[in-house]
Amino acid sequence: MRRSLPPLKAIVAFEAVARVGSVTAAADELGVTHSAVSKQLAALEAWLGAPLFESNRRHMTATPSGLRMAGAAGAALDLLASSVEAFMPVREPRVLEVIAPATFAMRWLIPHLPAFEVEFPHVDVRVRPLHTGEEWRDIPFDVVIRRGEALQSDLRSVGLLREEIGLLVRPEVAASLGGRPNLAGVPLLEAVTRPGELARWLIAADLSVDHATEALRFGHFYIALEACLAGQGAIAAPIEVVSDLLARGELVEPFRAIRIAGPEYRLGYAPAGAHAALAASFAEWAMRTATIDPGLPEG
Known part of the structure; x- marks a missing residue:
């Protein structure tokens, strides 16, 4: 079936203006005149039979329908540019x-x-x-x-x-915890770069948030994670980011039903x-x- 599409030049001009918010800036990016971009916008609106920008043209704010079209146009142009690159000779990496x-x-x-x-x-x-x-x-x-x-x-x-955050420990530590959330005698680990995540997990587990104040704190998450791998305690960690450690059994998630959104x-x-x-x-x-x-x- 033949596609009903407006002229490509008009789409390119519209996508640039919607993205940068200015006809002048779009013209500079495209290497054409202000007038050329304005004509393409007018032609596209005439082709569609509807305005693409709000009435205050000083700020060039796209209408809701225009925003959807600009997003689709940008993604399509990116994909087209990527496909064109496949035909270009590669001289060096x-x-x-x-x-x-x-x-x-x-x-x-x-x-x-x-x-x-x-x-x-x-x-x-x-x-x-x-x-x-x-x-x-x-x-x-x-x-x-x-x-x-x-x-x-x-x-x-x-x-x-988007992260999902669960509590992780070494397998030998998990064996001492039992089936219900119970962290008695287990040190807690936390990175200062991820404030509040441990406390939120404790709340989700119906445990006292006061435990978070006693956690051992480290300057970076990957250092706190190494402490957990060394068996020094439990850490609230993003499952997606450390899944390789879970897959190899180096860490386990003893209370998998309890996770918080990261x-x-x-x-x-x-x-x-x-x-x-x-x-x-x-x-x-x-x-x-x-x-x-x-x-x-x-x-």
């Missing part, structure tokens, strides 16, 4: 700079990268782990992944996965960046991987 939270980078992202390299053998992904408190906006990147944080509006942002990981990239098409391919791969293999253990 292309570098994609990715920054991500340290624990997530080490325990989820890097272990999954071999699968990305199979699909994109000429791409060199360089992962830069970030620690809490580092100003990521000062670091050059093609793709950024953040935990529990909204990304700035000039980035195309997508949801990657924050969402969001991935962002600049749609007009030097490696925008490649970043879009990486985003699509990461979302697909998180859907197919979110890191949740079987059973």
